[in-house]
Amino acid sequence: MDSDIKMRAERVNFFYGSSQALKNVNLNVFKNKVTALIGPSGCGKSTFIRLFNRMNELVVNTRLTGKIYIDSQDINLPCIDAVDIRRRVGMVFQKPNPFPKSIFDNIAYGLRVNGIKDKDFIEEKVIQTLKKAALWDEVKCRLNESALGLSGGQQQRLCIARCLAVETEVILFDEPCASLDPISTAKIEELILELKKDYTIVIVTHNMQQAARVSDYTGFFLLGELIEFGKTKEIFTAPKDKKTEDYITGRFG
Amino acid sequence: MERHFDEELQGLNNEILKMGAFAEEAIFKSVEALKDRDKNKANEVIANDKFIDELELKIDEKCLDLIARHQPMAKDLRFIVTGMKLNAELERIIDIAVDICQRVLELADKPLLKPLIDIPKLAGIAQNMVKMSIDSFVKRDGEIARRVMFSDAEADQLRNAIQKELVEDYMLKDKSTTPRAVLLLLIARFLERICDHATNIAEDVVYMVEAQVVKHHPEKL
Amino acid sequence: MIQSTKRNISQNIGFAVLFLCILTTLFFLGTIIYFIFTRGLQVISWEFLTQPPRNAMTEGGVAPVIIGTLYLTLGSMIFAVPLGLACAIYICEYSPKSIALNIIRISINNLAGVPSVVFGLFGLAVFVNFLGFGVSILSGSLTLGILALPLIISASQEALVAVPHSIREASLSLGASKWETIKRIVLPTALPGILTGVILSIGRVAGETAPILFTAAAFYKRGYPKSIFTEVMALPYHIYALMTEGTHPDRQRAIAYGCSLILLFMVLLISGVAIYIRQRQRSYHG
Numbered sequence: 001m002d003s004d005i006k007m008r009a010e011r012v013n014f015f016y017g018s019s020q021a022l023k024n025v026n027l028n029v030f031k032n033k034v035t036a037l038i039g040p041s042g043c044g045k046s047t048f049i050r051l052f053n054r055m056n057e058l059v060v061n062t063r064l065t066g067k068i069y070i071d072s073q074d075i076n077l078p079c080i081d082a083v084d085i086r087r088r089v090g091m092v093f094q095k096p097n098p099f100p101k102s103i104f105d106n107i108a109y110g111l112r113v114n115g116i117k118d119k120d121f122i123e124e125k126v127i128q129t130l131k132k133a134a135l136w137d138e139v140k141c142r143l144n145e146s147a148l149g150l151s152g153g154q155q156q157r158l159c160i161a162r163c164l165a166v167e168t169e170v171i172l173f174d175e176p177c178a179s180l181d182p183i184s185t186a187k188i189e190e191l192i193l194e195l196k197k198d199y200t201i202v203i204v205t206h207n208m209q210q211a212a213r214v215s216d217y218t219g220f221f222l223l224g225e226l227i228e229f230g231k232t233k234e235i236f237t238a239p240k241d242k243k244t245e246d247y248i249t250g251r252f253g
Numbered sequence: 254m255e256r257h258f259d260e261e262l263q264g265l266n267n268e269i270l271k272m273g274a275f276a277e278e279a280i281f282k283s284v285e286a287l288k289d290r291d292k293n294k295a296n297e298v299i300a301n302d303k304f305i306d307e308l309e310l311k312i313d314e315k316c317l318d319l320i321a322r323h324q325p326m327a328k329d330l331r332f333i334v335t336g337m338k339l340n341a342e343l344e345r346i347i348d349i350a351v352d353i354c355q356r357v358l359e360l361a362d363k364p365l366l367k368p369l370i371d372i373p374k375l376a377g378i379a380q381n382m383v384k385m386s387i388d389s390f391v392k393r394d395g396e397i398a399r400r401v402m403f404s405d406a407e408a409d410q411l412r413n414a415i416q417k418e419l420v421e422d423y424m425l426k427d428k429s430t431t432p433r434a435v436l437l438l439l440i441a442r443f444l445e446r447i448c449d450h451a452t453n454i455a456e457d458v459v460y461m462v463e464a465q466v467v468k469h470h471p472e473k474l
Numbered sequence: 475m476i477q478s479t480k481r482n483i484s485q486n487i488g489f490a491v492l493f494l495c496i497l498t499t500l501f502f503l504g505t506i507i508y509f510i511f512t513r514g515l516q517v518i519s520w521e522f523l524t525q526p527p528r529n530a531m532t533e534g535g536v537a538p539v540i541i542g543t544l545y546l547t548l549g550s551m552i553f554a555v556p557l558g559l560a561c562a563i564y565i566c567e568y569s570p571k572s573i574a575l576n577i578i579r580i581s582i583n584n585l586a587g588v589p590s591v592v593f594g595l596f597g598l599a600v601f602v603n604f605l606g607f608g609v610s611i612l613s614g615s616l617t618l619g620i621l622a623l624p625l626i627i628s629a630s631q632e633a634l635v636a637v638p639h640s641i642r643e644a645s646l647s648l649g650a651s652k653w654e655t656i657k658r659i660v661l662p663t664a665l666p667g668i669l670t671g672v673i674l675s676i677g678r679v680a681g682e683t684a685p686i687l688f689t690a691a692a693f694y695k696r697g698y699p700k701s702i703f704t705e706v707m708a709l710p711y712h713i714y715a716l717m718t719e720g721t722h723p724d725r726q727r728a729i730a731y732g733c734s735l736i737l738l739f740m741v742l743l744i745s746g747v748a749i750y751i752r753q754r755q756r757s758y759h760g
């Protein structure tokens with residue numbers, strides 16, 4: 001497999017009960033790049049990214065066929081623990097979901113569940129992570145306050161920081177700005193661009209402009225199918241498929 | 254807030270400056286070739302054109318990419334649109350320099366018609382106008398751009414004078430001078446065109462910096 | 475126009491009826507409190523709270539009775555809280571959704587509806603006789619514990635269900651196992667709700683008479699309980715005993731009102747603590 005490919009979906013079909021959510025999807029996610037997935041609601045893009053950290057397993061009565069690879073490793077083999085996969089592939093959700101704990105404990109949580117007990121190490125890591133997530137200056141004086149007291153945008157950056165602390169390799173963003181104002185959104189986007197130096201990023205978004213701004217590659221989903229995948233530049237200036245063109249020019253969807 | 258977008262805009266700026274530098278160089282060399290009847294220099298300019306064409310495509314693509322991906326607004330939008338126009342103007346200037354060089358190649362083997370005085374003078378004006386227009390872009394300075402626009406009239410007058418001299422003193426008096434005189438006439442015309450393109454650049458720069466449309470609106474100068 | 479006036483009238487009548495209902499309820503509550511206060515307050519004194527009964531329970535205090543109630547309540551919670559919580563966690567977090575789960579749920583709800591005297595008989599049969607614990611604090615605690623179990627399970631269940639799905643997902647997505655997620659995220663978040671349930675069930679258990687009637691309560695016992703295998707006096711049963719038996723009904727009645735007041739006060743205090751904890755946690759959890 002190409003060494004630039006971090007994750008790969010091969011002939012993926014996914015079912016909720018009897019309804020098929022994904023139809024024969026093949027897609028490569030490149031290392032240290034931002035891959036955006038766009039498409040109308042219910043097109044399967046969120047379902048798709050949840051395959052990469054095996055979050056769909058938490059939903060009952062689902063079925064997956066096809067293969068998902070991370071670093072050439074099939075992650076759905078019986079010998080592989082979903083917990084290990086999720087340590088490597090972090091996720092930021094649509095609604096900011098900090099734990100009802102202090103800001104410090106929110107970040108330290110991932111370290112603690114991974115068995116780290118060294119207090120100095122945890123503290124250093126928390127500070128370092130908050131700096132990386134461009135949140136340090138805003139929260140350094142209130143690390144012991146409840147994370148729920150932060151603004152929505154700050155909460156979302158805290159959730160990103162939480163992923164970074166466990167030294168994840170990939171970060172999946174599931175519509176991270178859906179509930180944020182434009183300024184907070186811009187901050188998150190800047191952060192994503194900064195983070196791609198060290199991480200591989202996949203972002204699902206309803207907002208095409210956002211996909212255009214932050215991503216290197218874009219995939220367009222429609223009714224569970226991957227209609228078109230390519231360089232963002234090409235998708236947004238000269239899409240090959242008429243359906244993609246209609247969607248990104250706002251002619252439907 | 255620092256934006257990653259700013260880095261990309263800076264990258265575009267650098268590419269346009271490169272194009273500007275190529276344009277200045279092309280004019281300079283073509284004028285030298287004309288004055289010295291230097292075929293080598295003329296060929297150099299002609300050969301260089303294909304790199305310029307590549308750069309032009311690259312800049313265009315970059316502008317398109319930035320518009321499509323970042324939906325730029327206000328200042329950013331004006332900069333990118335101006336960048337696209339400047340790119341075309343500069344490329345055109347270089348093409349004209351190539352045209353001049355091709356005429357120089359034809360002239361070089363023929364005896365000198367007359368000592369060149371006004372044409373180098375016009376060439377100087379053209380060179381200066383291009384230089385200043387690029388300068389106004391670099392410094393984001395509407396004042397420099399305005400000075401460029403005022404020079405254009407001088408260039409037009411000089412071209413008319415050259416035309417009159419070549420037609421009345423040479424072509425009408427001695428038919429055998431016509432082929433050489435026409436070539437010189439063309440060169441004068443090319444130089445004046447360069448001045449027009451420099452004026453366009455200056456107008457675009459004023460739009461970019463001040464958001465004022467001065468093109469076809471001389472009263473706004 | 476006419477129609478809207480009509481609607482307004484019927485609305486006003488509706489509101490008036492609802493308001494009357496509330497007023498009635500408050501009236502009864504107020505009467506009970508007033509009644510018990512005025513009669514009970516006469517006998518309350520430092521001696522009443524700290525001394526054992528004397529002279530065939532017509533004089534002295536009720537300290538061993540209060541202690542007995544505290545023991546029984548504490549014992550029942552030691553038994554019921556871990557068990558109830560474990561059941562709730564299993565039902566909410568682990569068991570697959572199935573018919574069996576529904577049957578379990580219905581059974582637990584039914585358990586809550588069983589009359590308390592039936593629990594008393596059950597305690598007598600199982601703990602006192604079959605397991606041979608005798609009439610003792612242990613038997614009484616276990617019986618009261620079973621009584622409290624459905625309350626604790628349903629309160630804990632509610633608290634667990636109320637923990638947002640999103641933070642469970644967040645925890646799992648960080649590579650925490652399901653158990654770690656429950657231990658470190660779900661339980662701490664649900665804790666205020668669980669505590670409220672526990673405290674309310676303490677209130678309930680402290681006031682129950684029937685379950686301890688055959689399993690723990692003594693009509694009279696000298697001194698303080700020394701082991702969990704001894705029988706014990708408890709406030710609710712003590713009130714019952716004072717009112718129905720003995721030789722000096724008048725004096726005994728006064729003491730009974732005193733005991734009622736203490737019991738009422740204990741239950742109010744416990745409920746107050748529950749409300750306080752809930753409020754405080756709520757403010758932290760946003």
